Amino acid sequence: MSGGTVVGALVQAQRIDSLVMEAPAPYWPPRQLPRPLPGFVNRTRERATLRQLAEAAAGQGVRTVVVTGLGGVGKTQLIAHCFRSDLDALFPDGQLYVDLADVRRDGAVDVAGVLGDWLHAFGVPYAHQPAGLGARADLFRTVTTGRRVLVVVDNVRQAPEVRALTPGDGLQVATSRTMLPALRMDGAVQLVVDPLDEREAIGIVRGWPVAQGEEPAAAELVRRCGGVPLALRAVGEWLVRRPQLGLDDAVRSLAPGSAGPWGPAEGTDGTASADEGTVDVMEQVFDSVLRQLPDHTRALYRFLGALPGTTFPAALPRAAGLPRADDALGDLLTSHLVVPAGPERDGATPAGPPHRFRMHDLARAHAAAEAAALPEEAARSLLRTVTDFYTEAASHADRALGSRFRLQAAPTRSLTELGFPEGAFSGKGQALDWLDAERGNFLAVLRAASRDGLHDAVWRLCESLWPLFHNRARHADSLEAHPLGIEAARWENRPDAEIRMRNQLARAHRALGDLDRAAAELSAGEPLLELTEDARLRGMLWETGGLVALGQGRPADARALFTSSLAANTECGDRHGMVVQNYHLADAVRACGDHGEARRLLDGALRLARETGDVSMIPRLTLMTARVHADAGAVEQALVAATDAVEQANGQRLLAKVREGLELLKELAGRSGDTALAESCERRLAELRGPGDRGGGA
Incomplete structure (x- = not known):
């Protein structure tokens, strides 16, 4: 070895001119649970039940608990406070979270996509994950077996949405507005979260930094909000922005007027008994809060209610030309009608791309009803605005x-x-x-x-x-x-x-x-x-056709298609396309057994790639050269080329190609009887997989 800096395992095959092999990136077990909000009332019974289940699951096996209750009753905050404040140490190997409302489309959930994100959080690269749902679920169980992990699945509607997201070991917590009896038949434990009783809810009200009033005013406010924490919090935020007002003023501002008594029907104990009742309470709270917001904030609220998706970036209302968009978004955040989505919920601030947000699902339903009142032409104009934003942003x-x-x-x-x-x-x-x-x-x-x-x-x-x-x-x-x-x-x-x-x-x-x-x-x-007349389109179809033919075991057909695609790219003067098609053509020629022709094509493509600065193709071409040598039985030449490919790919941080090169080196070491080289390759591959990637199925 003539020079280089090595951190970690060194793979040497005959010669290394200059090689830097950095240590793998640090690994932090995922901590994805939402951040607990202040003002949480100590739900002693529910927290005790969750502690008991968590301690049992942290020992061995997997346990599922279904937390059910009305919308806005505080299920997610109960979990956040319980596990982040009390039980964090029980699950040191990872805490995963997904809100299925964010990934539900026309009622269906892309469970495979959720698993892909979780596997990536555990260190399994996207490129090394299987495509199908079943294979990803198997790999997820493999990665989490023997680990103390917590999985929280929010806003579940059906049992199948949860089953594939079950870890190999640990605790799975699902929240839902319905009982999910199918999961109970599977052995899940159910925990019902009821609206707050009057004593607990008054405790929340008394903790507000606002002018207080008589005890009956606090009790009346709690009754009108149905004991639902989300409704209470919205009223509290409204009062905080009006320090001159007190609880009596809040009660008067929420008066239903001629609409009749507000809240549960007469004769009840002050708590809603059905989700419909809570929605009615929340609608009246949102109506009242919305009346007090400035015009520019109400405009943003209706705009968000008309969005096709469930989340939105901060850039969208700015690009839409909404008046005082940032001020309006701040008002909605302060009122907790809008909450952070993605990494921001844990206080993380990603560099570059702006923050993303989502409306609480009950607030979104209310906002959608507001937006439905827009004239048809205004609604079409809004959709055009949103579509143009996403089209241009995606293009950038x-x-x-x-x-x-x-x-x-x-x-x-x-x-x-x-x-x-x-x-x-x-x-x-x-x-x-x-x-x-x-x-x-x-x-x-x-x-x-x-x-x-x-x-x-x-x-x-x-x-x-x-x-x-x-x-x-x-x-x-x-x-x-x-x-x-x-x-x-x-x-x-x-x-x-x-x-x-x-x-x-x-x-x-x-x-x-x-x-x-x-x-x-x-x-x-x-x-x-x-x-x-665009020859590039012909070349594009022929290239994909060649890849399909190779996959079907028809290398001669693939060779003909790649040859045609190369001619089309040459006609257009697309030099990058020429390099790519020579690469594919060499692979097809190799599959046909013509190793000499394959080497000639690769040598020419390498020269063109170096001339044009197409550096990302050089490791691929070099690795293909190594495979051609290996197929031809030239093991020593294959070792040299594979080593070069690893060096080139590592220099560009093309980790997928580094892995492929090391896997080929390991295979060649086995053929040549070089056990030391094979062991070095395996150690380096283990480092590249990361702590969460145990290899199975990836």
Whole structure:
């Protein structure tokens, strides 16, 4: 070894000119539970039950508890206070959280996507995760077996949404407004959270930093709010902004007027007995609070009620031109009608991309009713505004991830004009992370825009989401989005866009192992080539067709398709495309057994990649060269090329290619009898997998 800095395991095969192998990134067990809010009343019975279940689950096995109660009654805050304040030490290996309201689309939940995010939190890279729900659930159980983990699943509607999210060991807590009897039949323990009794609720009111009143006023306020903490908190926040007022004023401001007594029916004990009753109470609280908010805040409230998705970035109301958007958002946050979503709920502040928020689900229902009163033309204009924002923002994020062939022009508005801060999407991974965080909203916008005939935006948004679907393996989202894109391209009479949509859909089917459906999408796109003169589209279809043919064990067909794709890229002068197609062509030629021709193609592609500065392709080409040597029985040459590929990939932090190179080196070491090299490769692979990745199924 002539030089280099080594931290961690060193893999040496014959020679290393200069090699830096950094230690893997630090690993922190996930801590995803929402942050507890102040003013929580000590629910002694419920907390004691959760402690008992947690202590039992922390010993061994897995236990499921279903926490049920009315909307706004405080189920999530009970869990946050109990486990973050009292029982944090029982689950040191990870605490996972998901609000299914954030990922539910048309009633269905992308459970595989949730598992993908959780596996990533445990150190399993997206690229190393299986695609199907069953395989991901198996891997999740494998990763969590033997660990003391807590899994919290909020806003569950059906038992199947929970079963696949069960860890191998630890405690699973699900919250729901219904009893979920199927989970109880599975052995789950049910914990019912009732509205607060008068004594507890008055304790909350007495803790407010506002002018107090007589005891009957506090009791009346509690009765009118049905003992629901969310309603009480909304009233408390309203009072805090009006220090000159007291509890008597709050009671008078919430008077129902001629609408009759407010709250539960006469003769009850002051608590709601059904979710409908609580919704009625909450609607009246929201009506009263909304009346006291300034015009610009009410405008934002109605705007949010009309959004297709469940969350929104802070940039959206700015880009929509809403008056005093930041002030209005601050008002809604202060009133707890809007809460942080994503990393912000734990106080984390991600660099670059702006914060994201969501409305409480009861507040959202109320806001949606407010928005429904908008005139039809105003509602259509609002959807157009939201669709344009997401289409342009996704295009910016896509372009931040590198240059590639795109049909659509660059966005007309800059990121700053779209309401983003300076430097958004500039850091490593920020653009992809933002796309991933907004993926539920993208799909909701696509569905709404498709229904409303905004076809040009639909196909363009689908095109921009390709890096998300491909790099984060969001194949289920791709299967939903691209049929909408195909329909939109037809409405717009854009055969080029339809070809693009079908090609991206074919890639998703291929990634999921459905090669027949992938081939069918390509076949449907081929006749459209006659309607466009862009050779890049032909090359694109032929490239994907070659990948499908390789997967089907037809290397000769793949060779012909890659040859045609190379010719199309050469015709267009696309030098990056020429490098890529030579790479694919060499792989097909290798599969045909023509090792000499494969090496010739790779040598030429490497020269072109170096000439054009296409550095990301160099490790791939070098690794393919190593595979060709290995297939030809030239083990020593394969060792040299694989070592070079590992060095090149490591220098660019292309960890997937580092893994592939090390796996090949390990295989070659076994063939040459070099046990020391094989052990070194295995140690380095274990480091790259991270503490949460035990390898099985990844």
